[in-house]
Amino acid sequence: MATQTQDVVVAPDAAHDVPPGVRPPRTWGAVLRYAGIAVALVYALFPVVFIVSSAINPGGTLTTTSLIPSGASMVNFNDLFALRPYWGWYKNSLIICGVATIASVFIGSLAAFAFSRQRFRGRRPGLLTLLLVQMFPALLTFVALFTIFNALGDVIPQLGFNTSAGLILAYLGGAMGANVWLLKGYFDTVPREIDEAAVVDGASHARIFFTMHLRLVAPILVTVGMVAFVGFYNEFLLASIFLRDVDSQTLAVGLYALNEADKSKYFGPFCAGAILASIPVVLIYLVGQKYLISGLAAGSVK
Amino acid sequence: MNRSPYVILKWVLIVLGAGGLLALAVKLALAGFWPWVVGIAFVAMCVLVVYGPRRGVPMKYLFPGLLFMIALQVFPIVLTVATSFTNYGDGHQVSKQESIDTLIAQSVQEVPGSPRYALSVAVREGTDPATGEPYYLLTDPTTKQSYVGDAKGLNPLPEAGLTKSDTGKITAASGYTILNARQVNARADLKTFAVPTPDGGGIKAVGLSEAFVGKPTLTYDAATDTITDTSNGNQYVARNATWVSASGSGASLPVGWRENVGFANYTNALTDPTLRTGFFKILIWNLVFSAFTVIGTFLLGFLLALLFNDERVKLKGLWRSLLILPYALPIFVTAIVWRSMFNQDYGIINSFVPGHIDWLGDPTAAKVAILMTNLWLGFPYMFVVCTGALQAIPGDIKEAARIDGASGWRVIRSITMPLLLVAVGPLLLASFAFNFNNFTLIFFMTKGGPFEGNQTSIGSTDLLITYAYRLAIEGTTPNFGYAAAISVFIFIIVAALSLQGFRKAAALEEVA
Numbered sequence: 001m002a003t004q005t006q007d008v009v010v011a012p013d014a015a016h017d018v019p020p021g022v023r024p025p026r027t028w029g030a031v032l033r034y035a036g037i038a039v040a041l042v043y044a045l046f047p048v049v050f051i052v053s054s055a056i057n058p059g060g061t062l063t064t065t066s067l068i069p070s071g072a073s074m075v076n077f078n079d080l081f082a083l084r085p086y087w088g089w090y091k092n093s094l095i096i097c098g099v100a101t102i103a104s105v106f107i108g109s110l111a112a113f114a115f116s117r118q119r120f121r122g123r124r125p126g127l128l129t130l131l132l133v134q135m136f137p138a139l140l141t142f143v144a145l146f147t148i149f150n151a152l153g154d155v156i157p158q159l160g161f162n163t164s165a166g167l168i169l170a171y172l173g174g175a176m177g178a179n180v181w182l183l184k185g186y187f188d189t190v191p192r193e194i195d196e197a198a199v200v201d202g203a204s205h206a207r208i209f210f211t212m213h214l215r216l217v218a219p220i221l222v223t224v225g226m227v228a229f230v231g232f233y234n235e236f237l238l239a240s241i242f243l244r245d246v247d248s249q250t251l252a253v254g255l256y257a258l259n260e261a262d263k264s265k266y267f268g269p270f271c272a273g274a275i276l277a278s279i280p281v282v283l284i285y286l287v288g289q290k291y292l293i294s295g296l297a298a299g300s301v302k
Numbered sequence: 303m304n305r306s307p308y309v310i311l312k313w314v315l316i317v318l319g320a321g322g323l324l325a326l327a328v329k330l331a332l333a334g335f336w337p338w339v340v341g342i343a344f345v346a347m348c349v350l351v352v353y354g355p356r357r358g359v360p361m362k363y364l365f366p367g368l369l370f371m372i373a374l375q376v377f378p379i380v381l382t383v384a385t386s387f388t389n390y391g392d393g394h395q396v397s398k399q400e401s402i403d404t405l406i407a408q409s410v411q412e413v414p415g416s417p418r419y420a421l422s423v424a425v426r427e428g429t430d431p432a433t434g435e436p437y438y439l440l441t442d443p444t445t446k447q448s449y450v451g452d453a454k455g456l457n458p459l460p461e462a463g464l465t466k467s468d469t470g471k472i473t474a475a476s477g478y479t480i481l482n483a484r485q486v487n488a489r490a491d492l493k494t495f496a497v498p499t500p501d502g503g504g505i506k507a508v509g510l511s512e513a514f515v516g517k518p519t520l521t522y523d524a525a526t527d528t529i530t531d532t533s534n535g536n537q538y539v540a541r542n543a544t545w546v547s548a549s550g551s552g553a554s555l556p557v558g559w560r561e562n563v564g565f566a567n568y569t570n571a572l573t574d575p576t577l578r579t580g581f582f583k584i585l586i587w588n589l590v591f592s593a594f595t596v597i598g599t600f601l602l603g604f605l606l607a608l609l610f611n612d613e614r615v616k617l618k619g620l621w622r623s624l625l626i627l628p629y630a631l632p633i634f635v636t637a638i639v640w641r642s643m644f645n646q647d648y649g650i651i652n653s654f655v656p657g658h659i660d661w662l663g664d665p666t667a668a669k670v671a672i673l674m675t676n677l678w679l680g681f682p683y684m685f686v687v688c689t690g691a692l693q694a695i696p697g698d699i700k701e702a703a704r705i706d707g708a709s710g711w712r713v714i715r716s717i718t719m720p721l722l723l724v725a726v727g728p729l730l731l732a733s734f735a736f737n738f739n740n741f742t743l744i745f746f747m748t749k750g751g752p753f754e755g756n757q758t759s760i761g762s763t764d765l766l767i768t769y770a771y772r773l774a775i776e777g778t779t780p781n782f783g784y785a786a787a788i789s790v791f792i793f794i795i796v797a798a799l800s801l802q803g804f805r806k807a808a809a810l811e812e813v814a
Binding site for chain 1: 338632649
């Protein structure tokens with residue numbers, strides 16, 4: 001904002017990199033800029049156009065698709081619903097990601113509260129250990145997780161393979177590490193005086209956490225939750241190992257298997273499913289852009 | 303005190319938690335998983351100790367996260383590292399004693415004239431018919447006495463609670479779920495399943511409703527540590543965790559055992575000529591892939607951020623939302639769509655590009671295709687963070703530089719870039735670490751392929767993590783030990799890069 005007011009003083013036409021009174025370069029600059037923006041948008045969007053076009057293209061195969069569809073129909077959508085339990089996948093995805101997100105944000109904020117507000121032995125080493133454990137990507141322990149859940153499923157089938165609960169449990173292993181640093185940073189910004197005043201009024205630590213802190217840090221909870229949700233939604237490796245029964249699968253696993261079954265013939269139905277599957281995450285990005293961008297800037301990578 | 307209702311609530315939750323764990327422990331104890339029972343009992347005790355007394359407040363908050371982290375992250379890591387020192391894999395999955403027992407039980411042949419039991423295959427009530435431990439419910443044809451047999455041995459089955467058909471076949475038994483014909487046929491493990499009998503023989507199924515008692519053709523001699531095939535006199539000795547023919551010719555027995563191999567998996571990766579070439583080839587491509595991705599997406603994102611970061615651009619919010627789309631769409635959608643667009647015969651990329659390039663079948667072209675795809679997938683992230691960082695750079699610094707006569711390019715190079723790098727430096731490192739293990743993209747695009755020549759384990763676009771995955775899960779002969787060793791290598795590399803990165807990031811911040 002400060003720049004703008006200065007510009008008004010220096011150059012009334014508000015173009016601060018152009019000396020006043022020199023009109024042609026400014027026009028050329030603007031044209032070039034818009035040309036660049038147009039190229040960028042075409043580059044970013046042509047695959048998206050391709051997906052939409054393939055989804056509504058009545059041909060339904062990879063051979064017949066092009067950027068401009070030869071017609072518009074719902075054939076691919078109907079084929080998809082007839083071919084696979086698509087809405088079941090949708091339900092599984094939403095349940096798994098929803099529950100895992102809420103649980104991991106809650107567990108993460110509990111730990112972040114302790115690291116931010118309480119002083120105890122092993123606090124600093126604990127935080128550093130979290131960082132180190134994070135460097136061993138959860139992805140790499142899939143063989144061990146496979147063995148553990150294989151055995152667990154024999155005793156408690158409700159938590160074994162082909163169950164949403166088992167996969168959620170496996171995801172929660174990372175609940176502590178991923179977000180605690182980010183959350184702790186935000187908890188640190190809540191003034192300590194608030195806690196002290198509450199303690200004087202006789203509030204317990206649980207009361208301070210549940211009724212005060214959780215509300216004050218709500219923006220970061222939303223940010224972390226969104227990033228976590230998108231991450232779980234995209235997760236493929238563990239989901240593909242755990243969910244082998246077609247009815248238990250998530251959108252990621254199911255759609256991949258559909259495309260793998262016949263890359264050309266099922267391409268139309270795949271794109272139809274892909275568009276519907278994109279809706280939740282695209283909505284999250286569009287509605288929560290403000291929250292999400294602050295999360296991205298703080299170091300969460302999808 | 304006014305908080306007594308909460309204290310009651312607390313105790314209700316503790317009792318519920320401990321009760322749930324107790325129920326779990328009972329179930330595990332019934333199934334005979336004693337180490338698990340001990341673990342669960344320990345967790346239940348921790349719940350009481352942590353949440354019972356008023357003291358130790360921090361632990362009350364850390365406990366849930368710690369519990370999950372230790373059980374599902376640290377323990378698997380320890381298990382992975384331990385596995386990396388073994389030969390665990392295809393044909394080496396059980397202990398030596400189990401391999402002997404299995405081989406002997408599998409070699410059971412029917413003794414002509416011995417009785418045949420009436421058989422029903424069952425699992426314990428509540429377990430999955432497809433995977434639960436199998437039980438053979440047997441009825442002796444002459445005495446009409448019933449037995450239950452599992453992998454450990456044969457026990458009498460009380461008549462109470464049994465329903466039998468005319469032939470003596472058990473059709474219902476309390477505590478068991480009897481499998482139907484389709485369920486029995488679906489279980490491949492029953493083909494080799496045998497109930498051991500005290501005299502060293504075994505009971506095997508013939509068809510769906512009969513079982514015979516047989517004698518094994520293999521015998522084990524503990525003194526000489528050899529297995530002898532009594533039907534033809536062949537001897538097998540223990541070598542390299544496998545039973546190999548003592549005469550030096552002839553096939554080995556199919557079941558080996560799991561044993562400690564020390565650093566062999568690590569040294570093999572670095573010294574075995576075939577493995578070493580493959581390992582380093584993959585490592586170099588892995589580094590090139592991550593570095594190119596980070597630099598490429600950053601430069602493109604930065605350029606676009608500069609382009610859009612101008613107050614004269616109209617509808618900025620709309621353009622930005624559209625530019626984020628490649629990043630917002632799920633990776634399992636975008637990666638597969640790009641793969642389809644790169645299809646040699648029908649893909650739309652070859653309809654624009656001359657030369658009918660086999661994008662995903664040619665080693666170099668596949669690498670280019672992957673880099674192009676990842677550039678498209680990743681630039682919006684860099685665009686977003688650069689936009690944020692650009693807006694945070696105070697305008698008066700740039701203004702001052704301009705007044706001093708710096709050109710636009712000079713301002714970008716000497717003012718904007720350094721300040722921007724301070725802000726996004728740590729994010730570039732995070733992005734590098736993320737892409738170093740970008741399993742999903744590679745798996746969806748090429749599965750690590752194409753494979754050159756007759757090489758089937760090392761693909762041209764393999765990252766270390768897709769390589770480890772193929773070794774462990776996808777191959778026909780999984781080698782968990784070697785895959786685990788590769789995982790440890792990845793950890794060491796990522797940790798070293800990150801540590802270096804933290805130092806660099808700290809240095810950059812000092813500059814600011």
